[in-house]
Amino acid sequence: MKSSLGKRILAPTLALVAAGLAITLVVTYLTARQAAHEELANRMQRETQLAARLIDSWLQARTTDLTIWAQQTVLTEALTEQGYYGKSARDGAALFLSVLRQGHPFYESVFLANVQGEVTVFSTMADHPLAQINLADRPYFQEALAGNKAISPILVSRLTGHRIFVVAAPVRANEKIVGVIGGVVDAAAFQTLFLNDFKLKKNGEAVLADADGLVIASSRDNERERSLQPDVLQRITPGRPGMFTHRLDAANMLTVFQPLQHGAWTFFLDQSLDATLQPLLKAEKISATTGLVLFTLLASIIASLFRRLVTERLQTMLQRIEQIKAGDLSGRIPLPAAVEDEVSGLIESFNAMIAQLDAAMKKLNGEIEVRKSTEQMLAYHQENLEHIIADRSLALESEIIERKRVEERLARVEKLEMIGALAGGVAHDLNNILSGIITYPDLLLLKLPADSPLVKPLQSIKLSGEKAAAIIQDLLTLARRGARVKKETVCLNRVIAEYLHSPEHQQLRSRRPDIEVVAACGTDLHPVVGSLAALTKAVINLTCNAAEAMGQGGTIRIATENRRLDTTLKRYEQINPGQYAVLTVEDQGGGIEPEDLARIFEPFHTSKKMGQGGTGLGMAVVWGTVKDHDGFIDCASQKGQGARFELYFPATADPVQEPPPHTPRTPDVQGRGEKILIIDDSREQRELAAATLKELGYATATAATGEEGAALLAREPCALVLLDMMLGPGIDGLNTYRRIREQVPQQKVVIVSGYAESERVATALRLGVREYLKKPYAIAELGQTVRRVLDAQG
Numbered sequence: 038m039k040s041s042l043g044k045r046i047l048a049p050t051l052a053l054v055a056a057g058l059a060i061t062l063v064v065t066y067l068t069a070r071q072a073a074h075e076e077l078a079n080r081m082q083r084e085t086q087l088a089a090r091l092i093d094s095w096l097q098a099r100t101t102d103l104t105i106w107a108q109q110t111v112l113t114e115a116l117t118e119q120g121y122y123g124k125s126a127r128d129g130a131a132l133f134l135s136v137l138r139q140g141h142p143f144y145e146s147v148f149l150a151n152v153q154g155e156v157t158v159f160s161t162m163a164d165h166p167l168a169q170i171n172l173a174d175r176p177y178f179q180e181a182l183a184g185n186k187a188i189s190p191i192l193v194s195r196l197t198g199h200r201i202f203v204v205a206a207p208v209r210a211n212e213k214i215v216g217v218i219g220g221v222v223d224a225a226a227f228q229t230l231f232l233n234d235f236k237l238k239k240n241g242e243a244v245l246a247d248a249d250g251l252v253i254a255s256s257r258d259n260e261r262e263r264s265l266q267p268d269v270l271q272r273i274t275p276g277r278p279g280m281f282t283h284r285l286d287a288a289n290m291l292t293v294f295q296p297l298q299h300g301a302w303t304f305f306l307d308q309s310l311d312a313t314l315q316p317l318l319k320a321e322k323i324s325a326t327t328g329l330v331l332f333t334l335l336a337s338i339i340a341s342l343f344r345r346l347v348t349e350r351l352q353t354m355l356q357r358i359e360q361i362k363a364g365d366l367s368g369r370i371p372l373p374a375a376v377e378d379e380v381s382g383l384i385e386s387f388n389a390m391i392a393q394l395d396a397a398m399k400k401l402n403g404e405i406e407v408r409k410s411t412e413q414m415l416a417y418h419q420e421n422l423e424h425i426i427a428d429r430s431l432a433l434e435s436e437i438i439e440r441k442r443v444e445e446r447l448a449r450v451e452k453l454e455m456i457g458a459l460a461g462g463v464a465h466d467l468n469n470i471l472s473g474i475i476t477y478p479d480l481l482l483l484k485l486p487a488d489s490p491l492v493k494p495l496q497s498i499k500l501s502g503e504k505a506a507a508i509i510q511d512l513l514t515l516a517r518r519g520a521r522v523k524k525e526t527v528c529l530n531r532v533i534a535e536y537l538h539s540p541e542h543q544q545l546r547s548r549r550p551d552i553e554v555v556a557a558c559g560t561d562l563h564p565v566v567g568s569l570a571a572l573t574k575a576v577i578n579l580t581c582n583a584a585e586a587m588g589q590g591g592t593i594r595i596a597t598e599n600r601r602l603d604t605t606l607k608r609y610e611q612i613n614p615g616q617y618a619v620l621t622v623e624d625q626g627g628g629i630e631p632e633d634l635a636r637i638f639e640p641f642h643t644s645k646k647m648g649q650g651g652t653g654l655g656m657a658v659v660w661g662t663v664k665d666h667d668g669f670i671d672c673a674s675q676k677g678q679g680a681r682f683e684l685y686f687p688a689t690a691d692p693v694q695e696p697p698p699h700t701p702r703t704p705d706v707q708g709r710g711e712k713i714l715i716i717d718d719s720r721e722q723r724e725l726a727a728a729t730l731k732e733l734g735y736a737t738a739t740a741a742t743g744e745e746g747a748a749l750l751a752r753e754p755c756a757l758v759l760l761d762m763m764l765g766p767g768i769d770g771l772n773t774y775r776r777i778r779e780q781v782p783q784q785k786v787v788i789v790s791g792y793a794e795s796e797r798v799a800t801a802l803r804l805g806v807r808e809y810l811k812k813p814y815a816i817a818e819l820g821q822t823v824r825r826v827l828d829a830q831g
Contacts, residue, residue, distance in 0.1 A: 058332055062325050074291075077313060078280060081241075081293040081306045083419070086278070087426055088243065089295035089304045092231055094430055096204070096299035099220065100186040101437060103206035105444075106137060107218045112208050115158055116151055116216040127158050134160035143226040145194060145201060149208070151216045154178055161196060170195060172217075181205040181217040188299055191224060191247050200224040200253070227254040240312035246273075248301040273303050282310065331394070338387055361391065524666075526691045527569050529597045529620050530558040535573045536580065536595075545580070551590030554580065559598040563618045563688035567666045575662045579622040579682055582656065586626030586680065594623045599688070608671040616688040617668075623681040629674040637672065659684075706820025708734030711756035711827060715739045716746035716773065717789070718765035722812075726759060726819075733820050742766070743773030751780055757827055760806075762790035762798055771797045774806060785826050789814075 106112070115130035134147045138160045146161035154173025172178040177189035189203040205219035232243050232254050243256040250265035265273075272281055273294045280293040285307070294305030335358075357370050370384045478498050533556050536542055545552065576595065583593045600619045606612040629637065638660040659682075663670050666686055674680035713735050715726045720741070727737040738755065740746035743764050750758070758777065762770035770788060777784050788801050791812040798809055807826040810819065 054335075055332060058328050062328060065324075073313075074310065077308060077310075078291060078293065081291065081308055082280065083423065085293045085295045085304060085306050087423065088231055089297055090430060091426070092227070092245070092302075092304060093298050094433060095230065096188060096297070097437075098433075099204045099222070100188070100206065100299070102141070103204055103218055103220060104186060107206045107208040109133065112149055112158075112218060113210040113215060115149060116208060117210055130158045131160060134158055138220075141220070143222055143230070144220045145197065145199070145223045146221045147219070148221070149216060149218050150178065152182060152214065157216075172219075175203075177203055177205050177219075178217055181207050181219070182214060183207075184214060190249075190301065191251055191253055194221065194223075197223075202253075224253045228256075232256045241306060241308040243304070243306055245302060245304050248303075253302065273305060288312070334390065524566050524568050526564050526566055526689060526693050527572070528562055528564050528693050529572070529618050529686070530562055531693075532569065532572045532576060532620070533558060533595055533597065535569060536576045539573065539577065541577045541581070545584055549584055549590070552584055552587060552593060553591075554593045554595065557594060557596040559596070561599070562597050563599050563616065564691065564693045565618050565666065565686040566689050566691070567686065571662045571665065575659045575684070576620070576622065578656065578659050583622060583624035583626065583680070586629075587624055588627070591625035591679075593625075594621070596621045596623075600685070606671075609673070610669055610671070612669040612671065612685055617685040618688050620684045620686070621681065623679065625679045628676040628678055629680050630676075634672065634674055638670070706733055706817060706824055708823075710734065710736060712736040712738065712754075713823065714746060714750060714755040714758045716741075716743060716758065716764070716770075717761040718742065718763075719761075722761065729816055729819055730759075730823070733816070733823075735823070743768040743770070743776065746773060747776045747780060750777060750784065754781070756785065757823060758784060758786045759810075759823075760786050760788055762788055762801075769797070771801050774801050774804065778805065785829075787822060787826055 111126060111129045111133050114126035118126065130149055134149065138144050138147045146159065148156050148160070148170075149158035150156045150172050154171045154175070156170045156172065159170075175189065177187040180187035184207050187203075187205045189205070191200055191202055193199070194201045201221050201223055203219050203221050205217050207214045208216040208218050227245055232245070244265075245253040245255075246265055247253060250267075250269075252265065269283060269292065272279075272283075272292075273296075278295045280291065282289060282291050284290070289310040291308045291310050292305055294303050296303045370388055537554070537556065542554065545554070580593060580595070587593070598619050598621075600617050602612060602614045602617065604614055638656050660670065663684055663686075668687065669685040671683045671685070672680065708730065713730055715723050715730075715737060717723045717726065717739075718741055723739040723741070727739055730737050738749060738753075740749055744767055746758070746760070760770050760773060760777075764770060764773065768776070770790070774786055774788075777786065786806050787808050787810055788798055788806050789810045789812060790798060802809060807829065808822055810822050814822075
């Protein structure tokens, strides 16, 4: 009976349990191995992307550093041997490079080379003096000479023998490349900056390699000199990120790689799958051994029970075994108190084994919970680190972009200051010179008959002088050297009307009949605070530029509208929220090239070919006018689709100031023998003004200084004083007027100046000066001003 029971029940049961246990162990191992492989691949991919992004950011920061350093004046002077000290500028450049290298210790050296490739200035360690080095054959040097920032492949240093790479940028002087500045970076710097942290990782290696498979840096010091295997190099050269497995030294390796954006380099991680998954295999072996031991012990107990017990005790034991198979380790086989035999001892041992197994399972479950908690914490910290790195990268990119914007604005301000200094320095003298060119032709024309052959040449001379005076006025307007612009509450529709009735528009219609100007004025347009003349000048400049861009003719559209911005508008420039009156000028020309659009408002920048005319000031004057009115500009253009300029002016609630009614009349400019005193430090200007006034019927007296003029007035009265604002040695026009006012309080004075209307002119007008007359002036303008002041009451 025992033999039959064992064969029929015990043997098949044990065989099924053994097979189930084996299948469970195999499936568990394969599932755990696949999950571990996927988790390892995901972790390596994140680490590779983060490390590659950090290295890219570091390389970008280096090229940005060199681009900024290349703008230093001392470097261009050292290369061009210009400046106050000539060739001694190289000493200053050498000191400058030495300071830069000390502040950036990862540079083995910093150098400055001329366009022939000769290293003229060099900063390195004291034990490596400057050698005769020529870089003309270096590809990175040629790329920098072409105007680009360059990163060289891995080279061998001529000074130290170390592996290095060079970061280079062009050095420009007056938009011309005069040399190259470069920084030599020891490749070992990447070992310290980016790869040392990977030394802590077991069974793996972090590697930075170039396109030829040469290892630049590795997290294993003893493998720095090795090259990549051909099959590995072939898989990572396409330039896209990825991963693959391969055999290395009889081991299965998982490789995850990420190409860099700066430089033809690739960063990748190697991880040994066999070594990494070895603990999993070991745990699986322990589990299999433990299961096998438990199975053998359980089979022995069951066999013993089957051999010894065929009664209810066997049934009770079988019930407990079923409970254990169901996962319940809390039950025990009861022991009769009065029975002490081998079966009782076996049952007692079995109960003890179940108790130990229960304790082991509880401990294992506790360890699993701790491991899950640890993994969750590590995942949280890793995700937090990724966010920190991503935020820092974004902040760094924003900082670089903002720094470039600040540099561009600084360059524009410096250019305007330079123009202001130039305009202010020459305006007075040029306007004095132009006074003769404009006024003397008028005097000659008054004395010549209408059919004289000299009339047209004299009119051409006068017209040329007026054009030159307009250019000087544009320079003064652009530089805004304290110029006062009379502002009032105006409607932009009136600005369009002023343009359509202007001589400039009439000239455009006669010169370009193939162009039609269409006005679309908005209704209920909000007024703005501004200068009607300045705004009209801006529309004239925009319309002239549009006409020049339309070589085949077409339509120029000028429109106005109200526009409210609730959020910041980021277009050509950032436009703040608010209520605006918008003036739009749109053409159907060939469009503006992107590089010209970026610089279209720079002074003297023009896309016209030589001989097509223009000063390059028109769009700069538009920019200055809009900024004087606290406004903003948006411009957009596409090749072949024309250009659109939108001028945003802040709206005001003040009512529009209507212009006074104009009664046309023929101005009376003739004198009646009144005596006029001319005070001017320029003999030519005194003679010109005196000749003009005498021609108009006035008596004149002249003085070269303010003191002389005040003394002359003290001796004999004059009906009017024509006073130059800028006098030579002694007191200027404002102080001269104060002295005249003390002597003759009711004396009528007209201020004359070749500058724009400055604060000192405004002060003189507030103190009682009747009018301000700007040089150069025509005879009619001078005559009307003098007659108007003399005829005024008071």
